[in-house]
Amino acid sequence: MSTLGIVIVAVCLIVTTVNLILTAVLFRQLGLMVMGSARGADDSGISIGRKLPALDLIDARTGADVDVHGLRRPQLVFFGSTTCHECAEIYPDIRYLEDHYDLRVVNFLFGSDLADVVSYAGARGVKGPVVVATEGLASAYDVDVSPFAFVVDERGLIVSKGLLNSRGRLIDMLAPVQRVEFDKEAVRENVA
Template identity: 30%
Template sequence: MTALWIAVAALAILAIVEALAILALAREVGLLSRRLPAAPALESLEGMEPGATLPALRLADARSGRPSSPDLGSRPAVVLFMSTRCTLCADLLSELDGVVKDWPDHAIVPVLSGPAEEARAMLDRSRFAGQAWQDDGAAMRAVGIVTTPRAILVDTAGVVRSRGVVNNREMVSSLIQGRVRTGEGAVWVEGDSVSSAS
């Protein structure tokens, strides 16, 4: 019976040591990931080609449900297409106030694709204080986007300058700066950044 207790105690000690090792590895991975630079937006083959003109989008205000279209004024814009059923999109929507603060000379246009109730609920759950629009899917089809989250950068004339997959605030900023990563890995495409002066 003592041998059994010794074996149980040894296994318990081994389990505790393994748990501590796993925690140490998790901490190390976290520290390493904080040292990595933010990845730029991933080039997307979906959506309108750079050089094309963004069509007028028929949308609704995501909060009120009234028909509305984004007023871009004389600013370049990042039109972000997000699905109401996409967790990554919900996280990105929560980060957009930071993008608005980082890029005050750009219009940030979140378009939530899905039923109006889902768009309103997604917006209510997020921390985004700005205006957002709801799309029944027609706007996404009009610009050739199938999957989300996707972004299209347009200049003051409404001409598409860049497009990409954006999963977080840093990727949106990289798209605005003209840095887009191709699908082949370490290849970088440097585009023209779009400022309000263009």
């Protein structure tokens, strides 16, 4: 192979590598942890207007049963990961909502094990039930990405769903069940 051919192959490999790195960085910046799907983030999840499946769920911290049906009040069902920076960034806003609004948050957290999930939840000040997320649970809820959330109304129906990686997105998702405003003092905490 000629020197020119070797240079062309080398340039192609470098361009391909840079493209892959930039694509990975872009997905990370968007807060996406793709779990094996080519669908768009907001296409994940059980359809709006349906109920979440009735599954046997256990709170990892208390051992109590977790029911996502029949509560007669709005719920945010949040799928996050202990390794997801965007998930950690949204928790101060979720805690604010729990403190100031009649909203129950059920947290499904992917982690390396039970201790990892419980430790992460404690460090983030998670108040609602914490369920250790598994591939089986993600499949049952048809969730392919995190941070992802469902908003369930007082009838138990999904009224919104999608990628949840910003305060603005959280406000928009909750609009069908609760008008939400953040105080000027509700500043984001450092989650680094």
